[in-house]
Amino acid sequence: MGKQVYSFHEGNQDMRELLGGKGANLAEMTRLGLPIPAGFTITTEACMAYLTNHKKWDAELQAEIDQHIEQLENETGKSFNSPHHLLLVSVRSGAKQSMPGMMDTILNLGLNDKTVESLATETNNPTFAYDCYRRLIQMYGNVVNGIPSYLFEDELSQVKKQQGIQNDTDMKASDWQLVIAIYKDLYHQQTERDFPQNPKEQLYGAIEAVFSSWNNERAKVYRQLNNIPNDLGTAVNIQEMVYGNSGNQSGTGVAFTRHPATGKPGIFGEYLINAQGEDVVAGIRTPKPVSDLAQAMPEIYQQFVSLAEKLEKHYKDMQDIEFTIENEKLFFLQTRNGKRTAKAAFQIAVDLVEEGIISKEEAVMQIEPKSVDKLLHPSFDQEAIDSAEILTNVGLPASPGAASGRIYFDAEMAKERAEAGEKVILFRQETSPEDINGMVVSEAIVTSRGGMTSHAAVVARGMGCCCVVGCQELDIDEKNKQVTIFDEVLIEGDEVSVDGTKGVIYRGKIPTVPSTSDDAFQKLMAWAKEISRLDVRMNAETINDIRMGLNFNPDGIGLVRTEHMFFAPERLREMRRFILSQHAYDQKAALDKILRYQIEDFKAIYQEMQSHPVVIRLLDPPFHEFLPAGNRDMQMVANQMNLTINQLQARIEELTEVNPMLGHRGCRLAISYPDLYKMQVEAIIRAAIKMKQSGVRVKPEIMIPLVGMKEELTRIKEDIMAHIENILIENKTYIAYSVGTMLEVPRACFIADELSEQADFFSFGTNDLTQMVYGFSRDDAGKFINHYLSQNILPFDPFQTIDRDGVGELVKIAVKKARQTNPNIKIGVCGELGGDPDSIAFFTEVGLDYVSCSPFRVPVAQLAAAQSTIQQTT
């Protein structure tokens, strides 16, 4: 066994594996010449050796530790048991990755019945000294000997009650002395040993406790959840104690090098004179701004500012620093990259680039892509939230944002009330395309069923509308227009607030804070686009969505879902006529009408997108989705179509499917009803011709869904291209267009080589692929998928992050095969995963050309795409 203990002078920040994160960091700061209380680190290897050697204490290790303690005594001029220059130390764990659950900290180690008296005399503060000692006994008894904390707390309460004391701060020295006596009794009673008086014995015990805590239950579970190997082990840091509470020339504080909420440059933080670390956070005394130090201790302040700047430059990021001043001497106890708001993150990253501290790539890497969501949606005012009443918090946060309004249970009523000027919130068991009119006017959408990719969730994200789904604690009774939460009932018109970022619903109205998109955001996003190898498009078809999405500079539209255009009443009527009529002339008349609508639809889209690429997917859903459901609707449709209710019912029954997900839909409809796709491509091309006449050249990309056989693509493509040819000849013009297909049934991936011979582009439909690869219905899996996630049977939700082992393998197979026969084929993704950072990393890795996602996720995707490009280039 080699060297097992490193002084802080011997390490550096690259030694995280051996010294743990905290140890490496303390060594690095020491190396930089910062004033760090002296100390040393016992390596992770020593820990693993101890654990694999049946927890047998190693003589060599003990010798090394003793030697380092001696060195520490020399360096500090203090020593264990010295009456005047008393050495006390802290013992802290520190693994490679920060990991909750392990033993954390023992402070004041080295105190005993004798030295506590010296400390009382030296600091002239007996109360402080006895308090430190009783804390040591309590911490040590708990973490080293496993005595339950509550036993100590109970005894303390007893003493306070007897003495008539309310707060710990009112305890006098003699009170603490009493507590110490009782604690020592408790310790003896529980361990059948006296509390160790020898500092060395205390130290060895603490080190063994840290070693062993690597294998406690919480730590093991955490490692499993986060895929951290079990054989890393933890390091142990032993460091001289310093005290900010040793008089008025002492103090302690916490400071950021830039403002964590706004990103504004300059030191921002708080400190307390004559205080210890936790006092700043505890809120008993009101801390002062760190800037006050400029007057109070100008030299210390100058030193602090310059060292903080040094740290920021060194770590190339805003720092969150803990410091202590002991008798006019400044110590840094910890520094780490500071947490910040999304807004501040952009500002800081951009400023750091402009100050020459980091590169554009490093700036892009600094932003957590998912945080962008927060930036772009309003959120509740934090103070108001703290006092708000939570109705339920088990919903899935389907679409971020915050909104208040009145509850309505059907689309019609929601629309009516919204038109009357009310803020409305739609509550449904689940939504269907027929609810769309109600959804677009709602401030928020809430469902009791469905998952993160349910209809409500997908539509809401598309619109950037706040949405909570699968909120099982809500018992929504649409018929009686009420919702029951446990034993409470809310009715139509009651006011609630919905947090789509967290999945929480509150009673009543809560004020919101608007979203922000400032210069820093714009600058950084422009860099991201510049860097990214992957294009990012948006899934959008309504003018509102498109305009909203265009704010984020997407590289075109990756998915226009034409079926979303079929649900306005006058169109739905024609679509139903087409489906229900037995007469060819009736069907043709219906298609002709829809054709006219569709031409206008596509013209409007082209108008917004100008010459940016637009992928238009031909009709995908099964016919029964267009048919009426309720009695009133049935009667209306029967009348319109000149059918008896029985005839209509028979036709609906005929079209009803046991597994609609695997049924008669997508291109299968076009094989059965070729006129349908012909009508759609006619609209696409005629709209493009009109645009050309007005001087805008669009190049539509026509996408055929659900292809699983080569012949499907061959025939449909032949069919629509012949039709387009006729239209172009008739108009004596030419429109460039391309034809591609979705890869969304597994079989399509296996025959991607055959398909790519005939396709200009592919787009993976990851939702359907995931459904079929797992055999999970998106509509039904809600029943067990949460259970699977909570049990860790599924390590993550494959509808939100790509399943590399299954779906990912199919993607790889398809990409490889496709490029074999058509090296230039453009390949993208237009499923939900197109906006997920982890999935985007995978798509970059396998060499896709673009991803397409909801408009609001475009910036998230752009950032993630840039980050994965950087990671895979370096």
Next chain:
Amino acid sequence: MGKQVYSFHEGNQDMRELLGGKGANLAEMTRLGLPIPAGFTITTEACMAYLTNHKKWDAELQAEIDQHIEQLENETGKSFNSPHHLLLVSVRSGAKQSMPGMMDTILNLGLNDKTVESLATETNNPTFAYDCYRRLIQMYGNVVNGIPSYLFEDELSQVKKQQGIQNDTDMKASDWQLVIAIYKDLYHQQTERDFPQNPKEQLYGAIEAVFSSWNNERAKVYRQLNNIPNDLGTAVNIQEMVYGNSGNQSGTGVAFTRHPATGKPGIFGEYLINAQGEDVVAGIRTPKPVSDLAQAMPEIYQQFVSLAEKLEKHYKDMQDIEFTIENEKLFFLQTRNGKRTAKAAFQIAVDLVEEGIISKEEAVMQIEPKSVDKLLHPSFDQEAIDSAEILTNVGLPASPGAASGRIYFDAEMAKERAEAGEKVILFRQETSPEDINGMVVSEAIVTSRGGMTSHAAVVARGMGCCCVVGCQELDIDEKNKQVTIFDEVLIEGDEVSVDGTKGVIYRGKIPTVPSTSDDAFQKLMAWAKEISRLDVRMNAETINDIRMGLNFNPDGIGLVRTEHMFFAPERLREMRRFILSQHAYDQKAALDKILRYQIEDFKAIYQEMQSHPVVIRLLDPPFHEFLPAGNRDMQMVANQMNLTINQLQARIEELTEVNPMLGHRGCRLAISYPDLYKMQVEAIIRAAIKMKQSGVRVKPEIMIPLVGMKEELTRIKEDIMAHIENILIENKTYIAYSVGTMLEVPRACFIADELSEQADFFSFGTNDLTQMVYGFSRDDAGKFINHYLSQNILPFDPFQTIDRDGVGELVKIAVKKARQTNPNIKIGVCGELGGDPDSIAFFTEVGLDYVSCSPFRVPVAQLAAAQSTIQQTT
């Protein structure tokens, strides 16, 4: 260009590619010294050269043909245009594979206005001579010049009408002379040329017509359908005409070397004196048995018998021979392997082995596996069928056999009437597990919906019960107990007959002929088992099915579907209690009762199977399949369970799924309700313990369905093994058992390496794999799959024959990965494809260990398995 024309003396049977099948065969027979009318063959290469050279006639080819005609004249002593020794020839196409749609035959080529007179004189039969000539003009005009046949037929009818003649046989020489004159006019009028009088000109024209017919529409479609390459071309055979109608020392006949219906050895056939080929088939005169020739022309007969034997030995199979006797001289015109019944096929193959003509392997290769089905099911009496009235013939032949009986529309009524002694036939729109009581008592099952793998089809095949499904012409009204076929209505109790082999339904009762399974069958099947590398198991759980299957010596049971055991009323009640109860003690009580039933179930299965392996699949279907549907049922269950109808409905709604196929079922149920599988394995092990006590050692193979994630298998396996361990300890005994999993969701195939580390065996569930790889719901695809098949978008039904490109790729990936981590893992198939010969060839190829199929398909599978083993070994 090399040699383009081969005399029959120059070729042999291995030259099919160059000379076509017919040419190679004629050459082979010539080579064997058989009396074959002389002739020669123009190669397929000559044909392709002609076609690719824009149909330009090649001078070299013409020279070669002329040279061979000269040789033919020398050989026969006859010549074109000779008044006394007139050479007439036939011209026939002959590609490598027999291919309908191409031009077939021109006879009597060489006749013209002059030579027809010589023929009349020489044969002393002017009627015959003129008839031959008019036939030549008609055939030639039609196939060479494309004059529609009906124009000739019309003219002939006109003449017969004028002359008052009914039948062609009543035509006199002068009548035919009149027809010849009219035909020549017609020919001139249509082609603006005279009918060619020069035999050589006739010959060249005929050859060009054969060449061109390679590319006619019907031939092209046929090639596409049968995957025959377009660049093979056809050969042309030119052969001296011989006439069996040249007097009483002449004749013609057709004979088999063994009896085609029974397989009995010995010449079997018919002949006519003084007749031409088609007269034997035409049925105008009654032919005599070939054996009569022994008296009539003993020398000819002896010659025929010995040459027929020679041919049979040469071709190693029963031969179907066409022969002609011209003036006491015997000619063989054609020989080919004879068609035969399934029964005869077995007899002949076994006899040929025992006569030392073929090996056991060759015998096994001679049987078409699918023909075995016919052998094992009764069929309708052929004569009765010919006069029966077809009600509909568009149904799918889901399970072979033939049966008559009275129609019933619900299971209950069917059961009641069957118990009263009636033969019943169950008519349903589709069947569900609740119909099972009616299905088991029915002679046949008919449905108007569903495909070859629908519930009705699968269950019927399992029971060996005749079944027709997806019969769309039937409008079945279950409520009013009637079925409408176009404008005809049948009601309850009406008698029909069902042919499950053909998918036809007849009015009334038709007598049947029983199935046969004789010594020859047993012998050949034993050889097949000996040869096969693949084991064949059966899918079965009822005692009837198991006993029936055991007749075919399967290698155990590959799939016990335990859910089939849950539908008897008393069990269904307990299952419903388990699903619907909110109380743990109620659920436990229900499981305890089911446990007792299941122990008996498994004991009964073990009892039948003794120590043969049995794979038991744990419960697979979603819970809602067990819940009541109709109002009456709902009320009953609500009463039993002490629920209100509303409560029951709410629970049913909760369990209802949008896509049950992709829902909460299989092992997912066990994750949610661990006690379910524990109960089942307890029954499996307790039953095995009882068997062991009675001296039979069974080794159950426990199969977990629908696994898609490693953790599913890990946890369930841990859970059930711990439970089994407890039972074994409690009983102080040991039972060997294994635990495996189905690979039926695509993802399972991708993680087969991880799964195989924990599994003793795998079984591919090809039904579900196919559903998910294509995105086809078996229950819904009926709506478009037939259209896809008829349009050749799907070249075959992937639920009946494995899709090598998609499902097959997954199988290959899984096998490779599985054997990487567990080289000894046993891998099989238990889906429908396990009984399909083409699929079995694939499974042999990729190295599976066994297939498992319905009991009645076991012999089909055994044969197919042996054949694929032979094919892949050689």
